[in-house]
Amino acid sequence: MMKKYVLLALAAFSLTPFAASAGSGNDDKARPKYNVLFIAVDDLNNDLGTYGNTFVKSPNIDRLAKRGIRFDRAYTQFPLCSPSRSSLLTGQRPDVTKIYELQTHFRKNLPDIVTLPQLFKNNNYYSARVGKIYHYGVPGQIGTDGLDDPDSWNYRVNPKGRDKTEEPLIKNLTPDRGLGSALAWRATEGTDEEQTDGMIASEAIKIMTEKKNEPFFLAVGFFRPHTPYVAPQKYFDMYPVDQVPLPKEIPNDLDDVPEAALFTKPPHWGLDEAKRREALRAYYATITFIDAQVGKLIDAVDKLKLADNTIIVLWSDHGYNVGQHGQWMKQSLFENSARVPLIISVPGGTKGKASGRTVELVDIYPTLAELCGLDPKQNLQGKSLTPLLKNPSAVWNKPAYTQVRRGQIFGRSVRTERFRYTEWDGGKAGAELYDHQKDPGEFTNLAKDKNFVITVNELAVLLKKGYPEAAEQTGK
Numbered sequence: 001m002m003k004k005y006v007l008l009a010l011a012a013f014s015l016t017p018f019a020a021s022a023g024s025g026n027d028d029k030a031r032p033k034y035n036v037l038f039i040a041v042d043d044l045n046n047d048l049g050t051y052g053n054t055f056v057k058s059p060n061i062d063r064l065a066k067r068g069i070r071f072d073r074a075y076t077q078f079p080l081c082s083p084s085r086s087s088l089l090t091g092q093r094p095d096v097t098k099i100y101e102l103q104t105h106f107r108k109n110l111p112d113i114v115t116l117p118q119l120f121k122n123n124n125y126y127s128a129r130v131g132k133i134y135h136y137g138v139p140g141q142i143g144t145d146g147l148d149d150p151d152s153w154n155y156r157v158n159p160k161g162r163d164k165t166e167e168p169l170i171k172n173l174t175p176d177r178g179l180g181s182a183l184a185w186r187a188t189e190g191t192d193e194e195q196t197d198g199m200i201a202s203e204a205i206k207i208m209t210e211k212k213n214e215p216f217f218l219a220v221g222f223f224r225p226h227t228p229y230v231a232p233q234k235y236f237d238m239y240p241v242d243q244v245p246l247p248k249e250i251p252n253d254l255d256d257v258p259e260a261a262l263f264t265k266p267p268h269w270g271l272d273e274a275k276r277r278e279a280l281r282a283y284y285a286t287i288t289f290i291d292a293q294v295g296k297l298i299d300a301v302d303k304l305k306l307a308d309n310t311i312i313v314l315w316s317d318h319g320y321n322v323g324q325h326g327q328w329m330k331q332s333l334f335e336n337s338a339r340v341p342l343i344i345s346v347p348g349g350t351k352g353k354a355s356g357r358t359v360e361l362v363d364i365y366p367t368l369a370e371l372c373g374l375d376p377k378q379n380l381q382g383k384s385l386t387p388l389l390k391n392p393s394a395v396w397n398k399p400a401y402t403q404v405r406r407g408q409i410f411g412r413s414v415r416t417e418r419f420r421y422t423e424w425d426g427g428k429a430g431a432e433l434y435d436h437q438k439d440p441g442e443f444t445n446l447a448k449d450k451n452f453v454i455t456v457n458e459l460a461v462l463l464k465k466g467y468p469e470a471a472e473q474t475g476k
C-alpha cells in the first residue's frame, strides 16, 4: 500500500513540472503558492518584435516571451472590449455571457458567476486591480471604476494622467468619429509617470512591494495602445513617419468579401496613405510606451525576488487591423482583429518556446486555476493550457472560435491551424474561407471554390459545434 502510494506520488511529480503548486495534500502549507501578475493591454495586436515584426520596438514584451511560452495562434472570443473581457474573466463564451456590446454588465445574465480574480480572492489571495481589466470606455471613463465587478477585488485603483486632462489637445484624423473609435493621437511633453499607464505601472509595483509576502492576484490593465494614441514624444521619435510600413493590399481584394465582414467603410475611412502612416506611427509609439511600462513590472518582479513564485500572463482583449483590407481597429473577423498576443511565464516551466496550437482567451481561466491548484467549482468553457506550457507542440486538436455582431446579425468564425472559416448570419449573409498555409494575408476567399467543398463542409460542422447556442440567434 505504502509502496503504491510512493509510486503514484513519483508518477504525479514526473508528469508535472509545476509540482510546486499542483494538487493538494498534507504538505500544502510547505509549498510556495504562486502569485499571478495578470497584465492586460488594451487593443494590442501582434505587431511586436517577439511575433516577428521587425519595425515595432517591444524589447520588454520580447524579454517576457523568453521567460515563458508565446502563443502564436491565440484568439479572442469577440473582438470588442467588454464582450472579450467578460468572456475571459468569467470563463464563458459570449453566447453564454450574452455580452455583445459595451453597456450591459455580465452579472445581469450571470449573477452568481465566480470570476477569475474572484476565484483567487475566495481562496485567500489578495486580489487587486489597477486600471482597465473589466470594460471601461476609453478615454471617457479613465479615472473611474468603469464597468467594474467589485466582487472580484480586495482593492482597486483608477489612476488618471495628463493624457486624460489634456484631451482637448488630441489630434483627430477622423473628426466624424468619437475619440474612443477614431484615428487620433498626441505626442506629449513630460514623463511616462505623468501618463495614466505610467501611473498604473507605479501603483502596481507599490502593491507588489507591499504584498510580496502573501499570495496575490494582481491585475494590471493598461489603457493604451487603445485610441487616442497618446504617449510621450520620445516614443514617437523612434518611428520616422515616412518609414512606417503600411500593410500589403491588393487590387479588388474586397470583391470576394461579404459586405457584413467590413467594419471600416469606406476603406480606411477615406484617409490617404500619409494620414494612415501618421495614425500607425502613433499606434506603434504607444505600443512601445506600454512595452516600457511592462518592463517596469518585470523588473519589479525580479527586484522583489518574486520571480520564483510569480506566474506572469500578458494578453490583449483582441487584435487590431491597421489597414488590412482597408480595415482599422477591431470588430471584424479577419485574422488581425481576431488574433491576440498571449504570453504565459510559469516559474520553473518551459521557457523561450512558441506554441502554434490554436488557443483562446477563454482558456486562461482554467489554466491559472489549475496552475494554482484552485477548484473553480463551476463549468468553464475553455481548456487548461498546461499541456502546452509543458510541451508547446503537444497534441491539441481544439480550434479557436471568434464571433462578432454586425447590426442585427452575427458573424461566427472558426480557426484551425491551417484555415479560417467564417459565416455571416449562418451563411445567409456570406461565408469566407482562407487558407493560411498559402494565404496568410487572407486575400483569396475560397468559400465558393469547388476544390474546397469538403473543407468548407468540415469546417461548417466544426463551426456549429463551437456555437451550440447560435441556432436560436441566427437571423434575428
Ligand SMILES: [Ca+2]
Pocket: 042, 043, 080, 081, 226, 317, 318
Ligand atoms: Ca479593447
Ligand SMILES: [Ca+2]
Pocket: 252, 253, 254, 255, 256, 257, 442, 443, 444, 445
Ligand atoms: Ca479578397
